Amino acid sequence: MSKKKKLHLSDSACLNIGKILIDSSLPNDICVFDVGANEGLFARRVVDQWPIKKIDLHCFEPNPAAYAILAEKLVDASTFTLVEIGLSSQEGTGTLYHPEKKTVLGSLAHREVFDSKVKQWGDVKAHSVKLSTLDAYRRVTKIIQVDYLKIDTEGFELDVLQGAAESLSQHRIVCGQLEYGGTFFDRGISVHDVVDFLSIHGYVLFDLVKRTEVNASYIDDFALNNLFFCQAGKKELVEKCFLQTSVLYDENEV
Numbered sequence: 001m002s003k004k005k006k007l008h009l010s011d012s013a014c015l016n017i018g019k020i021l022i023d024s025s026l027p028n029d030i031c032v033f034d035v036g037a038n039e040g041l042f043a044r045r046v047v048d049q050w051p052i053k054k055i056d057l058h059c060f061e062p063n064p065a066a067y068a069i070l071a072e073k074l075v076d077a078s079t080f081t082l083v084e085i086g087l088s089s090q091e092g093t094g095t096l097y098h099p100e101k102k103t104v105l106g107s108l109a110h111r112e113v114f115d116s117k118v119k120q121w122g123d124v125k126a127h128s129v130k131l132s133t134l135d136a137y138r139r140v141t142k143i144i145q146v147d148y149l150k151i152d153t154e155g156f157e158l159d160v161l162q163g164a165a166e167s168l169s170q171h172r173i174v175c176g177q178l179e180y181g182g183t184f185f186d187r188g189i190s191v192h193d194v195v196d197f198l199s200i201h202g203y204v205l206f207d208l209v210k211r212t213e214v215n216a217s218y219i220d221d222f223a224l225n226n227l228f229f230c231q232a233g234k235k236e237l238v239e240k241c242f243l244q245t246s247v248l249y250d251e252n253e254v
Contacts, residue, residue, distance in 0.1 A: 010226035013208040014177035017241050019049055021175050021234050022147045029054045035087045035160055036152035037061040038104050040073045055079055062086035062096055062129035066103040085130040089162040096129045107154035111186050133163030149176030155183030158194050168201035175230035185222045198229055205229045211242040
């Protein structure tokens, strides 16, 4: 029997606090962008998180192998809008690489680890994929606000944020999360690059595992984590959540 896949524990913490922030404004409808949706595990968690809300959930996945599974698993498309493109810092095309047996690691960078683990993960596959920006997509779809933005793009999280500069500057994004880890090291990016970019647009970044704001004193460790960001005006509400372990972590997560 195959082992049931689970989200990283920090996914649960980010989404739990995101729910508190979003629900505090009592929206009737919720708009969620799942950038790097892969096979839909996170998207399903979002639906479970807000069972009584109307959710407009946009899943972006440029990898054709992962997209085929995503479309099969999220067949009840009334909630989900599946988009077979990647979001980045600019529109165009790119080459996406992934080990044959690890579509979840699909990246626009050909990482050294792909070749070093070819015996375990299979040969590296390459696909030409379409790229757009969050700002361009939001303009075309006329989406006014993104309540929650999840970014898991294997080292290109900052690129996605850069492609959302207009939306961030207008505070059209309430909060969200981005994956952080070894892919940052591979690309020569520091978490402080993300902090600097977000702060310019009036957002703050948190490490919920360490229960701290990511600021100038934060040391890059490149350990796999999901970092939470939100509008600076909601900073105090997030910090209050640090005192509630049950809010941060749900051991029964998918």
